[in-house]
Amino acid sequence: MFETVKKQSLSDEVFHQLRGRILGDSLKAGDELPSERILCELLGVNRGAVREAIKRLQQAGLVQVRHGGATMVLDYRSSAGLEMLPGLLINEAGEIQVDTARSIIRMRQILSPEIARDAALNATPEAIKKLDSLLATMREQSDTAHLQFTVFEFWELLVDASNNIAFRLALNSLRKTYSQIWELLTQILADDFHDVTAFEQIAAAIKRGDAERASAIARKHIDHSSALMFAFLDSYQASLDQNQQEA
Amino acid sequence: MFETVKKQSLSDEVFHQLRGRILGDSLKAGDELPSERILCELLGVNRGAVREAIKRLQQAGLVQVRHGGATMVLDYRSSAGLEMLPGLLINEAGEIQVDTARSIIRMRQILSPEIARDAALNATPEAIKKLDSLLATMREQSDTAHLQFTVFEFWELLVDASNNIAFRLALNSLRKTYSQIWELLTQILADDFHDVTAFEQIAAAIKRGDAERASAIARKHIDHSSALMFAFLDSYQASLDQNQQEA
DNA sequence: CACGCCAACTGGTATGATCAGTTGACGTGT
DNA sequence: ACACGTCAACTGATCATACCAGTTGGCGTG
Secondary structure: OOOOOOOOOHHHHHHHHHHHHHHOOOOOOOOEOOOHHHHHHHHOOOHHHHHHHHHHHHHOOOEEOOOOOOOEEOOHHHHOOHHHHHHHHEOOOOOEOHHHHHHHHHHHHHHHHHHHHHHHHHOOHHHHHHHHHHHHHHHHOOOHHHHHHHHHHHHHHHHHHOOOHHHHHHHHHHHHHHHHHHHHHHHHOHHHHHOHHHHHHHHHHHHHOOHHHHHHHHHHHHHHHHHHHHHHHHHHHHHHHHHHHHO | OOOOOOOOOHHHHHHHHHHHHHHOOOOOOOOEOOOHHHHHHHOOOOHHHHHHHHHHHHHOOOEEOOOOOOOEEOOHHHHOOHHHHHHHHEOOOOOEOHHHHHHHHHHHHHHHHHHHHHHHHHOOHHHHHHHHHHHHHHHHOOOHHHHHHHHHHHHHHHHHHHOOHHHHHHHHHHHHHHHHHHHHHHHHOHHHHHOHHHHHHHHHHHHHOOHHHHHHHHHHHHHHHHHHHHHHHHHHHHHHHHHHHHO
8 A cells, every 4th residue: 555655866867877878878888077176066975975976886886987087988788797787677757668678578588498407407305395385375376466576485495405596696686687577477477476386396306306397388388478568568569659659 | 827916995905804704604694893983993995985884885786875874794695796706715714615616616507508599589790790709719729728718708708798797797706716826726727727628618509509509509518617627626625625634 | 218216196094073773780660 | 462664774876176197299409
């Protein structure tokens, strides 16, 4: 019913504004940022706030700062990390970037079966216990919105069990990206969420340590949901194109 | 001969020190950071430097900051992104974290064939031209150290051609991780770097748009170099264990 | 024309004051 | 004894101002 009121600090605001300009190509690679003193005047904030924001941009690999020289915008495609993905999914107009979305789906598509495989190879008894418990919850859940949550939880458990920190961190970045279009996914993937059998089969294969089968079932399941999302993106792009044509 | 002298700002130093404590589990998830005022006294720097560092930690998903409350350490395994990988490869003692290294190799192992596949599906004439040009350079190159550079360049071109921003960003994070043990890789993978035939075959398949073959050759090549690295890690861990036993 | 100096930028650090949200102890009233 | 409101003492957030330090380019001197 009620949502926590959103509040962000000034440096957050500055950061998001600058990041938006960089990811939106309004600030291109090679461009120089205005000096900190100019920026804090333009934005009407203190220099500390500007500096904190720029430090974050630097941390994200979006700019290069040189003591004494100007701060230069970098090409995020070659210097940013996977954590920049959430910032690329939705543009300033609130539209989904179809290319980015396809990339993300593809990434999930190839990671998931391997996560299932490694989970089968490395799962501890505790991890399997948690899986069983989650599956029980899943079976009792009829509400799609709640089911969606448990499904994401399922993959968290798997990547936990896989004992692969790179998979884990990559999935974190993907999760943050997905969370931006959570409600949309509820609609697109509703049927997939209710296909508890697939998750049971994956869990069963993991329990047996059958890596090949865990991977195969996961791949089949993910390929299907990927197809659904690709199809949605096609129609989404078509509607975008149509709007553009009318305008 | 000469290297550019390394210099880092105070806030960089503070950031790395805090990050090291968090990734090294000396600051565990749920712990609270000392207040900014205390920290800048402990570290002997001004508060601005501490704040910039904490903003970066927040950006990296390592801490949660609340206005009025204490700053809490988060579990990086569940809240950090793939860009945290470089910080996890080498511990404070300068030793390679074998588990992390295995994760990285595995990640590269499953990404590379798919990158080659998508490159075959999406390569533009310009991308193919660049590939040809790089292969020519590769053939003329006999020095392993230089070859290594061109090999990494090869994968950059492929991920560029794949037109997948998620692959691109993930590879960026992996590259930053690899660069920390660049010389070590020179030794381990020397033979692989000289196997120009493999790269030529991948490029040829991409040129023909033969996604399956591009993927298959890439997989074979990457599986081999992964095996070399896994083998090295096994012996590395054995030597670590031995040192520990002696001490 | 080559060189070196220097002024005017740039970012980096320091200080101290004040605003704003959170917490917990303390006292009051029931 | 317990519920509640108050408030002091934390916490981070913001601000203003000064000064340190590295870079750049122009200007004058040789």
